[in-house]
Amino acid sequence: MKRRSTTERLFTPAFITLGIAELCYFTAFGVALFALPLYVTGPIGGDAAAAGLAVGAFALSALxxxxxxxxxxxxxxxxxxxxxxxxxxxxxxxxLLVAESLPVVVALRxxxxxxxxxxxxxxxxxxxDLAPEAxxxxxxxxxxxxxxxxxSLGPLLGAALVxxxxxxxxxxxAAVLALLAASLTLLVGETRTEAPADDAERHLIHRPAIPIVLGFLAALIAMGGFLAFxxxxxxxxxxxxxxxxxxVYGAVVVVCRIAFARVPDKVPSLALGTAALVVIGxxxxIAASLRSPVGLLMGAAVLAVGVAFSTPAFFSAIFATATPSQRGVAxxxxxAVIDLGLGLGPIALGLVADGFGIPWAFGAGAAVAGVGAIWTLVLSRRVAVSSPGRDDHIG
Known part of the structure; x- marks a missing residue:
């Protein structure tokens, strides 16, 4: 693919509107994230397990x-x-306004x-589609x-409304926010610029990205375990x-994403992904070894720095393997790996926490991140992957 100029405009009306639509959508999601467990254990009359089922059911169909x-x-x-x-x-x-039983709530989820x-x-x-390649x-x-x-904001709004x-x-x-998101997508319009790929080129899984998503999966498992415990x-x-x-974790991620937004375009993607995995580990x-409130906050802040760079790094590397007609599959x-990682992390590390304690679970998450860092480092030396602003590409 031909590389576009680094001077192309990023903050177009469509790009900004898409971001606002996503903010509305995920704020609605956050309202449900707060209110659903209370609704299930309150008016529905379920227990904690039922609340967990109701909250997590959406991930099954999404994955x-x-x-x-x-x-x-x-x-x-x-x-x-x-x-x-x-x-x-x-x-x-x-x-959900008329849902009066757990099966109905799960079906809606x-x-x-x-x-x-x-x-x-x-x-x-x-x-x-909207972002300049560089x-x-x-x-x-x-x-x-x-x-x-x-x-972050959705649960606060949900608590106030309840x-x-x-x-x-x-x-x-929450429903009104989702409707607002739908309306805003109409202002974004269709962004696809190329015709669909031929039948022979269509797959459900974007195969060139599979080696890359293994490193991304390691970051998600480690992060998911921390968030769960x-x-x-x-x-x-x-x-x-x-x-x-x-x-602290969420605040550091947001600050880093804003303050260092251009870093992923200046550093080769897999090199940045490797560094992010090391920082997560x-x-x-820190959280596992410094057993104090200060130690946990320090660990959360350092981990958040790694997370702030991991997603842009790995997504940039993944999209670098895809033509415009393959971006949906990519x-x-x-x-899908996000769902898999955030599901596997709490389950796998939960078994460690149950048998040996939470510090050992955090240590196991660090080990997963370390293995992912080694894998991504090796991969970065095997294939030339960098940020879209560079001439390197996946071969």
Whole structure:
């Protein structure tokens, strides 16, 4: 593919509108993330296991459908999946107003997973269409703020709405936010610029990216384990506010994504991914070895620095293997790995925590990150992968 100029404009109306649409969508997601466990254990009458099932059910359908959504985004365009996904999300949230049993709630969460697969995959593909090739890493850094801010602000909004007028207002507001996201996607419009690939070129999995996503998977497993046990570890260490470690983590990611947005375009992608994995491992080692509130906060902050660079680095490397007509499938492959990693991390490291304690679980996460760093370093020496602003490419 011909390399575009590094001076091409990034902050176009379509790019900004896409970011706002994603902020609305993920804020709605964050409202549900807060309110759903309370709704299941309250009005529905379920227990903690039921709440966990309700919260996590969406990931099952999302994981299965992301690769299919990627192919559909390449075949029919990004807009139908962006618009349709946001509408499905609005429907799944609005119908919670009349959900009075756990099976109904789980069914609606599975529907939310369909929406998530469509919207998330098409959103990343649209981002790759809109971003200048030489500024792909910067675009990924800024675009991800919608996800992080939405998941951070959504629970705060959900808590305020539930306190004000109960769950009905929370579900209504979340549905309205999803409808707003759908409306904004119409302003973004269709971003695909090339015709669909021939039948022989269409796959559900973007095969050239498979070696790269293994390194990305290691980062996600390590991160997922920390996110799952940070609050519990904070409680055991005597924090007054058990959510402080996660707040520090989220704040550092957001600050780094803004302050260092251009770094992924100046450093070869897999080299940056290797460094990010090392930093993630160091953060987990700090949290595992310095058993104090300060140690956990330091570990969370260091780990967050690694996470801030890992996603732009690996997504840049993945998109570098794809032509414009393959970006949907590439996005589907990369985002499916996010579900896989964030699911495997808590499960696998949870077994370690149950048998040996949370510090050992953090240590196991650091070991996974270390193996991923070695793999990515070897891969970076085997193939010439760099940021889109360079002449290197995957061969």
């Amino acid at each position: 299965v459908l992301r690769p299919i959504a990627g192919r559909l985004a390449d075949r029919f365009g990004r807009l139908p999946l962006l618009f349709g996904g946001a509408l499905l999300a609005a429907a799944s949230l609005a119908l 599975l529907l939310a997973g369909v929406a998530e697969a469509a919207f998330f995959v098409a959103g990343f593909a649209a981002l790759a 500024r792909m890493g910067e675009a990924l850094s800024y675009n991800s703020l919608g996800l992080y801010l939405g998941i 306190d004000l007028a109960g769950f009905g207002l929370a579900w209504t507001a 940070a609050s519990l570890d904070a409680t055991q260490l005597g924090f007054d506010n058990a959510g402080l470690a996660l707040f 160091v953060g987990l080692i 996005s589907g492959t990369a985002s």
